[in-house]
Amino acid sequence: MTTELRTPPRVSEGPSRRSDRALRRASGEARGRRLLRHVLLILAAMVMLYPVLWMVAASLRPTDEIFRDPSLLLDDIDLSNYADGWSALSHPFSVYLLNSMIVVIGSILGNLVSCSLAAYAFARLDFRGKRVWFAIMLVSIMLPVHVVIVPQYFIYSELHWVNTFIPLILPKLLATDAFFIFLMVQFIRGIPRQLDEAARIDGCGHLRIFAQVLLPLMVPALATTAIFTFIWVWSDFFTQLIFLTKPEKYTVPLAIRAFMDVSSGTNWGPMFAMSVVSLIPVFLVFLLGQRFLVRGIATTGGK
Amino acid sequence: MSALGELRALSRRSRRDGPRVRHRDNRAAYLFLLPWFAGLLFVTAVPMLASLYFSFTKFNLLQPPRFIGLDNFTRMFHDERLWAALRVTFTYVLVSVPLQLVLALLLAVVLDRGVRGLAIYRSVFYLPSLIGGSAAIAVLWKQIFGAEGLVNHVLAFFGVPGESWVANPSTALSTLITLGVWTFGAPMVIFLAALRQIPVEYLEAAEMDGAGRVRRFWSIVVPLLTPIIFFNVVLQIIGAFQSFTQAYIVSGGTGGPADSTLFYTLYLYTSGFANLDMGYASALAWLLVVIIGAFTAVNFWAAKSWVFYDD
Amino acid sequence: MTARFRRTVAASALAAVAVMLTACSDTTDSTSGEDGAITLTMTWWGNDTRLENTLAIIDAFEQAHPDITIEPTYSDYSGYWDKLATQTAADDTPDIVQMDEIYLSTYARQGVLLDLSALEDQFDLSGYPQSAIDSGSVDGTLYALASGAASYAFVANTGLFQQAGVEIPDDTTWTWDDFLALTKQLSEKGGGDYYGFASSFGYDEGSLRLWLREQGETLFDADGQVAASEDAVAGFFDYLTQLVENGSTPPASTLQEGQGVGLSETFLATNRVAIGSFWNSQLSALSDASGSPLQLLRFPESQGSDYLKPSSFWVGSGRTDHPEAVAQFIDFMVNSEEAADLQLTERGIPLNENVRAHIAPKLSEVDQAAVEYMDGLELGDAEPVTPPNGSQLVPILSRYAEQVVFGQTSPQDAAAGFLGELGDAIANG
Missing domain, CATH: 1.10.3720.10 (MetI-like)
Structure with a gap:
């Protein structure tokens, strides 16, 4: 991965100055720190993602159940909102x-x-x-x-x-x-x-x-x-x-x-389904686009 | 501080090395700016001037505007809702912008390197910004901060009874600030892009000199990042002053409960379109330009003492 | 390359871009037509169910009138008004427009709307009670025909009543005190799982207008001035605070959370209250969402005070090139059996009595209950048309209701503030 360009492994400097034991401890610490960082990031990611997951879950429920059932867990997956929403307009x-x-x-x-x-x-x-x-x-x-x-x-x-x-x-x-x-x-x-x-x-x-x-x-x-x-x-x-x-x-x-109307009611199921559909291209663009951010360094850093 | 000084000295030295002839490039500049000038003329300037004119008129959109002098501006002084809107907006700007920027910078630095699955994390942290302005957010926010939302479920687990957060005048604005901070993805991406631009040589040189990670961050990364930090500060402030969509969607366009989330632009929009008073809305818009302009001017003035340019 | 040449190139490049852009733009005028073909633009607000009905009606109309083509536009309610105002400002008002009662006079008095009185021969108005004609008239001129109407009512969740072991009250004899006691009792039985009452009562125009009519007042008078007394409005706000303090409703912030939401998220639709207040035409959407049996109840003490609110009007643009065609379409929309068969009560219960009789047997049980409810009302005088800028009524009202509910203002002060602000808004109109 190009990301590694920024922190090239520096094998040559360490051993000459540090004892083996110190090195092992250091790498253990590093692994611990890495793990901690992942745990924290995953926790943060879950907080960030809850509403998004809720929306995905809602899009897989019949409209009349969406607001009666607040949980994220689905009894069964109902794709009809996607079919309805796709052709409703x-x-x-x-x-x-x-x-x-x-x-x-x-x-x-x-x-x-x-x-x-x-x-x-x-x-x-x-x-x-x-x-x-x-x-x-x-x-x-x-x-x-x-x-x-x-x-x-x-x-x-x-x-x-x-x-x-x-x-x-x-x-x-x-x-x-x-x-x-x-x-x-x-x-x-x-x-x-x-x-x-x-x-x-x-x-x-x-x-x-x-x-x-x-x-x-x-x-x-x-x-x-x-x-x-x-x-x-x-x-x-x-x-x-x-x-x-x-x-x-x-x-x-x-x-x-x-899909929305205050007076006669919003068809939430299809609306959430199409919201999810419309998120997919943006999410993909971001996933791919941020590789360009990474490729940027290859050019800058390479000079 | 000293690091900034060092960098300044370094770049001044290098500038002296090269022959730096001071000449104007008017012709080239205007050519490069041609699309922008055309846009200014055809797309931006005319509507701006029109709205300036509307601010001196009574204009209900359905009939032609009628000139009424300064009435719209004098009306502002007795408009209690305007003061409510200013209070809400200033609170939002002063609280959400610093929180959002600190969080964005922190995560950008964490996500900049060395973590496996970077692409996934970055995208996940960016995801909220994607739905932050969507029509679904009103419902989603109630799922979290409503009377029976996630927050209260968590509180109930610890035995704390909770009320609705979104619908209480004393907490509604805080939930919108949270929403604003939650969508920190945009400044984070800009920080990430800026971190990419820092020449590796600088960091390597500092590492050779034995600078630790924290020191490298403060004396190399931060100073080189200052133009972008500055950019984010200026534009997040402008953006926060104009914050509209989220309050509009979450409060159903009312700025309620009891005007507690009446953001300035929401009030302006309501005046113009719901109340069909585009004259007053235009006057409000120009007052906002003056306020934001003042903040931005102060920012630019202050920037001289802390923003480092390599040119 | 000389500078001048370069400049010329740049300028012509820009011009070329402009030409290219113009070339691919659609320059056909919406109302232009060759060999007698007429194109009308049409706009409405609503969700996808309404879209489906309306497109079917348009098809039926085009079949019956092959020389007329309808170009539809639709959007959600709030965006709808932004767009309509902008289009009107630029003289681009669509030929046929769905209009809300609270905006009717705002648009009518600006000369934007087509005078339908002059086209009366295009309409079959025999099935309309005079009050329905009046409700679409501003200053004696007919501008609008309503596709449907509705009456404000309480809706009881009979399932929750049963669960609580409480009898459904007799809505012809009950009083407001009974209502207070009943909803309190229901809340107590619910023990936090459900409450007696929560809705936009106090926040919406229907509840205020009906309350005032019961006091022998109206919110506006026929001259378009604010006519309600401060005491009557204060009494209304006071009752709202009693409901909250009494425990009839959930706590203030929870009650507030149910404001401004779509039908399917209201407390009644999610089975968290035993009684809500709605327009009777919303009954079937509510039953679909709640899944429980629902029943319409009259407001306490409302005999002779009830009124019908036209739920959506059809109007024409005053600048249309084809007034007759517009009139034909509106007539088809509100008076034809074909259109009625396609939309049933989706735009309210038809005001045209012939049409109402025609669709009655085709309605679902729930819709029939809504129609029967309306037929059984003892109506008072028609509600005066909302004056220009009266659309600000609901935002102003709900803001004061919020202040009252959260104890920021006393009912008396709120009433004074509300009437003052509403009066200012209308004077500004």
Whole structure:
């Protein structure tokens, strides 16, 4: 595993200085400490996971039993919620998954490209009004979405873009997620400047410095951006609610809410089942994506 | 402290070595910023200015806005619910942000290396953040902090009778703070990514010099991590001030019981959409911008004394 | 490469992106049509059961009117209003809209809604009592037709009554004092496993309105002003505190936990209280969730005070290009036997008496009980239409109810605060 890169075994230093007995005791202690760490981590993980497990358990029960029976244990496994939930709405649930996927992939590409370009300018270039622009960028994430969404809707409605994915993807292509710009700025500032200055002396232009020197070093930041964009866009309800109207364009969060109703009752079984289904892609992306975080070191550490 | 000084000196020395010509790269910068400028112009600025304009109007969404001067702003002074919202929000920010960041950093360091099954642990600890904003969380939270939830079952085991935590005005906010802290996955991932970026050579050099693990953490890892710690502090504060979804879902959109979980943006949203008073909501939004802006400015000012940049 | 050239390239790249994006966008206008074909957009709130019924009704309508196509949208209740307000702000109101009573006048007075009086020839209104027509009218103009109505009532879990060995009371003679004593007795029998009473009573509009009507008052008057007296509201809050202090309900925080939840999570549906308060149309959903036999009971002392709340209206957009088609659809929705067969009582018990008679034999036993309950009521005058901004009623009421239940405010102060805030909200409307 690449993780081990960071702590290479150092066989050569120990024995010359320490006695055998001390060494054995040390390794015993180390094993004890490792075990303790696992126990603590597993305990913490169980606390973290209880609600998630409860949701999975609930999705395997008939709706009318969910709130009568608080335990995690199942008498028998009932998969009918999954079957019902998948086909309960006007389109099969796969349509909503696909729509969400389109929006998410567009958003990730948009954020990766546009935010890293902007971050390079803010972190490495010296230009007029830099501090002011940077402040404006920060202010743009301080304004709550609820008051800008109405004027945004006006614009997109004029352009006939409502009910398309454009209002959801275009802003990402145009680096409006200042969170990620700032994140990448901080990462780039953590990369020694000598590297790009060396490249500049070799005659590289900014585009090459950015693409060939910095980008490879920013893999952890890019992976973070991709993962977060995935998760946040995947679970974003409000903007998708406002901008998408036709059921065939609905995304997963909209579809899941379609099981809920306060006055006539929520169909919890299918709702939990589809919530679990919608968690799977995110969980997988995280499992795979965090390997990229790890691969990041191979590049950084290898230099 | 001294470690930070050493690193600073080191980087200053290296900077003196290389020829560092100070010149402006306006043209290149604007090209790199082109998408962002376009976004600012088309996506961000117009709606922002529109909301600024709305803040001086009476605007119920169904009829065109009508200019009313500063009325929305003067109304704030007698709005008791606004003060309730500010109290709730400040409590949330001041308690949840430090807890969340400390927990995130701690687990990031633990999960950074050397434990078998790292990928699994990391994903498990991240899982809560995935469902933290989902519609199911209201129900899940009641399963834990409700009258017959997990917490009370555990308390009952020790013979302590417990009441509902989510539905009691004096404890409801604490359960939401817990929920906020529980979803510490985002800053943890950012810390993990940042830990990856620390050059191994630094740590190796320190280890050769005989620095122990704790010392290596404080004098190398932490200083090199300060830009990212700073990032997390700034953005977690901004995020906590804007915290909405969880309170919205758990309280059913009311901020109840008895306004005890009336987060600022929840109040703003209710004013704008439920009460159809987008003018007042916009005024509230700009007050929030001023508050968050002040916090952020203080953060940036303070950062000069503790954040270390290698450039 | 000159700087200027580079700039031009960048600019045209951006333009190209914009063109590409526009090209794949859907620019068809929802109401445009060639060769007489009409497309109407339509929106409602509700869960997937309602979705299934409604799509079937749309199909049936399209079969009967091949020249009209309906484009449906749906969402959950709270998101629904955010979206509708935003769409209305941008003049994008869907042609056909499901409307809640508490929002009706807010939208009607802004000129957003289609005047149905002018289209009266499109409707068969013979089966409607005058009160039903009035409830959809604002300032004398008919804007809305209700697909169904409901009446506020207590619901008793007869299974728990049996378990407690307590008789179901006679709901034509009981008093509020009887109710207090009965629910206390049930709580004592339950010994913590179940309680006598818990619901949104005190927090919701139905309980307040019915309470006030029993006092000879109404919450709003016909002019859209707040008409209830402080004493009457204080009495209502006071009764709520008595229920809690008396032990009729679970402890305050537990009672609070049952607020704002879906039907299937209410204490009655989970068999943890013997009595709850609901709209009678919710009976079948409650029985499904609880699995126990349930029975509707009238509010104590309610003879001549009961009223019907239209459970959901259909309205048209004032900006629609096809008012006749909209009217045809609404008529089909609320008056046709085909639509009634498909949705039965899912949107409330039909107000059109012909339709109600038509579906009666097709209903389940539980639904029939709900209809019989409603038919047996001695109704008072129709409840005045909620004035604009009256949708704030429930959030304000439940906030004061919370303060009362947790002892933060006295019933008298809460009543004053509630009426003051509600009056302000309406004056602001």
